[in-house]
Amino acid sequence: MTRAGSRRTLLSLVAVMLAVLTSLGISPGTGTPIAGAEPTGSGSGQTSGPKFLKLSLDSVTPTAITSNSDPYFVVSGTVTNIGDRPVDDVSVRIQRGGPVTSPSALRTTLRQDQASYDITGEFQDVADQLTAGQRKQFSVSVALHSGTELPGGVSSLDITAPGVYPLLLNVNGQPAYGGQARLDDARFLLPVLGVPGSADPKHGPGQPTPPAVDGPPVATTLLWPLADRPRLVAGQPGAPDAQALLTDDDLAASLAQGGRLDQLLSALESVVKPDSTRDRSLINAVCLAIDPDLLITVSDMTRDYRVLASPSDPEGPTRPGSGGRAAKAWLERLRALAPGMCVTALPFAQVDPNALAAAGDVTLADRALNAPADLIDSLLTVKSVRGVAIPDAGTIDTEGATLFAHHGFTTTVLADNAVAPLDGRSNLLAAKTPPSTPPATPATPGSTPEPGTPDMVTLADVVVPPATGTTTQPAPAAPHAATFDSWAATALAAIGSNPPTPAFTPDKARYDVTVDSRAARLQDALGAVAWTALNPQPGRPRTALLVPPQQWGANRDEASAVLGQLDLQLRNNLATPRSLTELLAQQPDPQPYTLDYLDRAADDAVPAHFAEPVHQQGQRITQLMSALVDVPQQELSPRAFLTPLRDDLIRVLSLTDRRAGGGAADTNAQRRLDQTTKTMDNLYGSVTVLPPGGVYTLASEQSPLLLVARNDLPVAIRVRFKIDAPAETSITDIGEQQLPAKGNRSFQIPTEVSDSRNLTIPIGLSTPDGVPLGNAVSVSVRSNAYGQVLAIMTASACALLLLLVGRRLWHRFRGQSDPADEEFDAGAVRESKQDRRTRKRDKKRQEAR
Structure with a gap:
């Protein structure tokens, strides 16, 4: 057989085998049945x-x-x-x-x-x-x-x-x-929402089916979040005309045209602007929820700012930021938009309230929870809604809820599955639906109605003691929780790029939503927003609080679609606007509820090991703040100087990026903590006593000790000298003194030394409360006085002199010559006569010449 013939035979065999494999549904080379794909x-x-x-x-x-x-x-x-x-x-x-x-x-x-x-x-x-x-x-x-x-x-x-x-x-x-x-x-x-007429072109359109829902329209409130991850580099205290330093320049892209924050604002502008075709109904249902950390960062970016060349190297080279113009334009648009609608403040930098409570720093908590409303009002010229806390995770533990209550928050916004009836069962079905009333929407075979959660409940397990700390006054009323639809919130969170799965999403409903397209996820969210309006349920209120994630990834089209869906429901009488203020004014359900801190949230929380070092650095900031002086002519106030460092500690406790998993969030938090700690060490070391150099010699035993204190801080500070005087010295405490900003000051310390030896005196500075400042110096002191020995010698010499004078006067008063003078006087006379004869002889010789 020829080589060509052999080749044709082999190819024929291969073709037969391929045909057989194909008929069996098996892919050659893999052995995998296609039918099982x-x-x-x-x-x-x-x-x-x-x-x-x-x-x-x-x-x-x-x-x-x-x-x-x-x-x-x-x-x-x-x-x-x-x-x-x-x-x-x-x-x-x-x-x-x-x-x-x-x-x-x-x-x-x-x-x-x-x-x-x-x-x-x-x-x-x-x-x-x-x-x-x-x-x-x-x-x-x-x-x-x-x-x-x-x-x-x-x-x-x-x-x-x-x-x-x-x-x-x-x-x-x-x-x-x-x-x-x-x-x-x-x-x-x-x-x-309604079924249009027939699709048969021959018979013409049929009668449309409008929405027919038993019960009132759904009272709807939509929070519109504007937040971002912390961007400011830690360890940068306030300074006059200082340039802000950011970890990266991603925020510039987010604020610029087409960026995430630009598109979220743009979608809202299309509703609120005066030339909008919509009425005020939709606007009244929406409330801006703004992170003050974002506003502070954007405000800093409107001036010249710099960006780290490498986000992982806070002390490395920097480059100029490129988002100044975009930041200014975005902030001006927000300032124009905010006064025309509801505005409320989010906790600073998406802080974890449970971790904040564990840190145990009241001043830090006040900055994280109470200051945001003032910051929002100041930067946007609005009056924000107060008394409502909106934690990022949608669930908190008892310590976090107590912290909110201690700081004046009467209501916390939580997922509906983050609370549970105190007695373990819900009485809503019996309370809201008479036994003779059938369900408004027939259930499918095998389905059972799901228990509902009231939109406002009392947290009976959160006990808030009186503000005075005494028992003579009654304790304040238990705080409330406004609950939002966790299913709708889960669907809203899936909109946009890199969607998170919230902590309150049940395990049975968790899957990787990124395998779905953005369009599919948007449709799921729109369906979730509409479901409550279309399906009255026994035991569920005819209300809806819609809460997207705080770092929402929706683009303009997606955000506009959500607003459009809500607008459709309002115009079809399926929903009615309910402002956030109206929601907060609602009476809570009579059934007491308890917090149900979700396991997923605990897994995503800030680790406990950050609480103690944050507490320590927070205390150091407070102690230094109490020593600083607000001088009218001083460019920088103590609060403006140290508040950025408090903000850094809050950012350490941020929940940002923690749901993404991995160790990036812990690494960033530790880096922030390290930078803040290093800066505080430097600030405390900036106020110190200058070493005099060499041995300090006192002119007498009571000469003052001359010292120079240096303050390198840009604000004045009150100090006390801390001197460990040895037993041979007595040093007067001159009390509290003030050092000028960026300056030196000389001090005379009254000192008494009873020893002529060289003495070593440790000298340092502290705050008025006794917190050490700078490094203590050791001053070598020597006195020119001889102390007790010199006093004895002087007294002895004086006594001898008085004795000799008295002896001479005694002999003179008696007319007697002093025996000590007799030999001296005879010799002196003889010497005097000889001297006169010698002088006369020398004179005659000179005249003869």
């Missing part, structure tokens, strides 16, 4: 099997259906070949399941098997073939319900009543070496 969508919950196609939802038009809508809606998407082989005969179809009948089903229905979506449309071709890496966009027109005849290519979902419906897009295809199979799906919710 699982979709990559989130709903299946499957990750095994080969992946060939990825189906992504791009848009739903319109996002919600009303009785005035067209009888059709359009679903657009993209199919991408993510495998390693071509896929033929790619087609899609729309399917739906039954309407959502319970709040939890808003989440769990999106994980059901595709068989639960039993109302199916017709398959529509997308592409004859998609090669590896190729993608194809498509649009599917869908009729809500069918008339006598539907146009070609239009499927009907048989939706005849308002509700929130789960929909599924199913993509089929035939991968190479395999058979036709379902390869992926995408799930989403469609809110139907």
